Amino acid sequence: MDTKTILVTGIGGNVGQGILRNIKNLDFSIKLIGCDISSFTAGNHLCDKTYQVPYAYEENYLTEISKIVKEQKVDMIIPSTDYEIYYLGLCKGKLDTFILASDPEISKQFLDKYLTWKLFDKHDIPFAKSWLPKEYDNSEKEVIAKPRKGRGSRGIIINPKNISRLGDDYMIQKLYNGKEVTTAVYVNKKQEIHGVCSMERTLENGTTSKIILNNSYDDKLKEIAEEIVKLKGVIGSFNIQSIIDSTSQVYPFEINCRISGTNSIRHNLGFQDVKYAVQEYLYDISPDDVNIKNPKAVAIRILMDIIYPEATSFEDLNDNSFKHFIY
The missing domain is CATH 3.30.470.20 (ATP-grasp fold, B domain)
Known part of the structure; x- marks a missing residue:
């Protein structure tokens, strides 16, 4: 079976690193290329070659991805971050590779969690009841305020005292x-x-x-x-x-x-x-x-160490060819 090449994005995060480990576990001949906004990440040792790229919303992101696709003859891109799913989805049919991304419209x-609520409410799909701060009607005993486009638990406020001070970049949800x-x-x-x-x-x-x-x-x-x-x-x-x-x-x-x-x-x-x-x-x-x-x-989940015993800096540690071990 011919060797295929997969580009995994966001290899500095746990999503991208999990994807890389899962692919390496498969019984297929696959060359792994990784990219991230940082030149050195904990995911570098899992890749045959890595690249530093801009943020997905920056103007030259897609140009850099296109260069990688051409240089490495990439057969498939697996984005690991939400924004890359969207921006790479816009490129379907424009890059000479398959992109594992849902359509950009969806x-x-x-x-945006608030737009998700509006979409689901329109189609009668269950979702936590939500408001923009300026729309909130004080109908719930307990609420949670969160950034509409936030990730993880950053910026969350349980039962905020003054909802009117929050801008439209926030949303209010009923606290279940x-x-x-x-x-x-x-x-x-x-x-x-x-x-x-x-x-x-x-x-x-x-x-x-x-x-x-x-x-x-x-x-x-x-x-x-x-x-x-x-x-x-x-x-x-x-x-x-x-x-x-x-x-x-x-x-x-x-x-x-x-x-x-x-x-x-x-x-x-x-x-x-x-x-x-x-x-x-x-x-x-x-x-x-x-x-x-x-x-x-x-x-x-536990912390583990990737140790490069012969390296003196992080520069050029951009793939799995550098001597390393995990402890």
Whole structure:
């Protein structure tokens, strides 16, 4: 089988690094190219070649990506960040490679939590009730204020004292109490849901630190996912973040239109959405069946070190050819 080349973006983050590790775990001959806004990241040692690129919203981002595609003869791009999903989605048909990104019309909606609420409300899809600060009618006892385009838990305010001081870059959501569940969904080429995988999770600094698989609500979550797919334009993986209350009602509060940060954990527990995408879009074969053997498995993330014993600086440590070990 010929060697294929995949470009993974955002390799400085846990999403991109998980994607890289998952691909390296596959029984395919794949050359891995990585890119990031930094020249050196913890993902460099997983790649055969890396590049520094601008932020996705900067004017020369797409020019730099195009250069990489041509130079490395890239067969597939897997974006790992929300903005790259959108901006690379705009390039479909313009770059000589396949881009694993949902259509920009839908990914743009999911970049903005308030626009997500408006879209879902229009189509009667469950979502946490939301307002702009200037629209809020004081109808709820408890609310949460959050940036419309924020990531992780940055900028969140529980029960803000003066909502009127918040600008339109913020939104107000009803505060639901219960379990926080993150659900990965893989949509196949036929626009059918290939499978879902839900986890209860603990966050530290906005990133998942512990998970417990929990499929108790997957029937309801799959119904919601099917309604999202009906909106058209979703390709590959997306993620639903929800609160499950004491009556088992499901309240999605955010949609990530990309492979999510728990992809490396899921991969090892039987839901291998990175593999499914590579199988379908790089090799044109049917994706493997979802095979979660223990629906109550747990995982915890730890810090590890990548040590370059013969290097004296971070300069030029841009691929896996430099002597290193993980401890």
